[in-house]
Amino acid sequence: MSNPPHVIIIGAGSTGSATAHDLALRGLSVTVVERGEIASGTTGRNHCLLHSGGRYCVNDKEGAIECIEENLILRRIMPHALEMNDGLFVALDDEDYAFQEDFLAGCEECHIPAREIPVKQALEIEPFLNPKIKAAVQVPDGVFEPWRFCTSFLATAKKNGATIRNFTEVSDLVFQGSAVAGIQVFDHRTGKTETIGADMVVNATGSWAGIIAEMAHVNVPVAPTAGVMVTIGTRLNNMVINRMHKPHDGDIVVPVRNTSIIGTTSWRVTSPDAIEIPQDQIDKMMHAGELLIPSIKAGRQRGVMAVARPLIASANVDARDFSRTFEAFNHRKQGGAAGIITISGGKTTTARGMAEKVSDVVCAELGISVECKTKTTPLVSYRDFYN
């Protein structure tokens, strides 16, 4: 084993970036390889919602608790890379209104700060909101910008000695006996293939985790689940506007900079590359968004995006109901190859927590004991990535 041990992280999305930061901060030697641009996979095409957990507090309490804990940490470590304007859950009909009790109870149980706002006040703060709303509850939702989110983690990792190689694609894994001992990469800049040795490889490729797992002859139950989001050319809300009910398609409008993003749908796909954008899904988004903010109807569609989320599959469960929690798979312990760990599931909001968990597993496998310090370490400016 090299000293300090060398860990290769495959994938520079939110999980890979946060893991690079975590392990570099623990003093390990870290190399990140990413086949394209930072955040060019699932993280990039993101709703940009810094979850309070409100969205999951009734049906997926584990996911909701992770969200609120990480939300409060990210506010401390990357305050300049966030819009922190809170969120409103609004009731549009009697059914939503009846859901409010469960919603408030869920928030309380998951320790999500929530308070009811009189409808009149909600409409003063959000003048474009549907004036027929029956109730509004404020929660600490926020907004991040996905590329800068990842780049902030990577810039800090780099400052702590990590090497970040984008446009460097894994073509195979290198084995020593039955254990993974490195990777073979193709560097798109130079056109050269090379091998890089590692004491541990972390598969942080999200929706693409199955492809790397296959190279290691192991299985991961990742179910690429696509979603469509539609961006409107004007910003129509300050706070994140959620519909107060069990998560459905098109029940949330996230404001980012000078736009509002309506999301999102959910369907299973076989390949996560270049997902088609079905027109009926776009129409569905627009219609559902209009119910929350009627001015969306007159708004100009500015962008449409589709991408696959790396949810952890469960048998006999609909894609919408897969948990939003995450899991680290130590393949050696499951009878597969040693030297490789897969981290998947989760969401960008919980990336730091996912990184902590997988870094703990990596350190345990390497037989080293260093505490995670990412909860309290402020990140440097994303621009330092280019210094």
Next chain:
Amino acid sequence: MSLQVTLKILRSRPHQEQRYDTFDVTVPDAANVLDAIEQAWAHHDRDLMFRHACHHASCGTCAVRINGREKLPCIAPVKDYDGGEIKIEPLRNFPIVGDLVVDVAPFFQNQEASDFIITRPTENELDGKAIAHTQGLDPESAPTVPFNRFENCVECGICLSACPTMSADYKFFGPAGLAAIKRQLDKTTDANEREKLLHLADDEHGVWRCHSAWECTEACPQSVFPAESIMALRKEINAQRFKKFFRL
């Protein structure tokens, strides 16, 4: 419903001669040019290098030239190009890393020089409508902090590519960097901080190098108006000089 489109993409690597490659792709009606580039990569050539992340004009990574004009391909509908051939080239005035990827490191170092913070602290308007804000509301139920927002500039580099001064003087601070100085200036009342910012802009490669071609403002996809910022900075610098000269 789908659109057939032919992309003509400028390919290059440090170790290769430049050439144009042609890709025929089929995309949905709602697709933007970035989706078409991604289809070309996914189905025709996995060695095609391009930058992209958010697909909604927020990250600024995907900027290229489409038919000679600087654009964010993530918000450039394919249908606007009417079924013809779409020529895609990397931004000008940046070193090329490969294909459509340019080296943005010097650009980001300039952006950092003014400590440009990408969020602005307070907002009191929403698409022209005043927000009630927290004033007059029950403090118990009002939001706890003033609304903040990301700056309009997404640091895409489009203004640098469109700028004729940039191609004449590679040391030119660039429209985005100067606009960032102006935004920081607007955010502070601290005299020392203001002096430092104006000093940064007051340079032969700073505001005085601009030829007032206004191409930056014309090309900017985010209504940042860099040219207007450059003119405003000149005015402030002159005012400061005047004050100093007459010891006002």
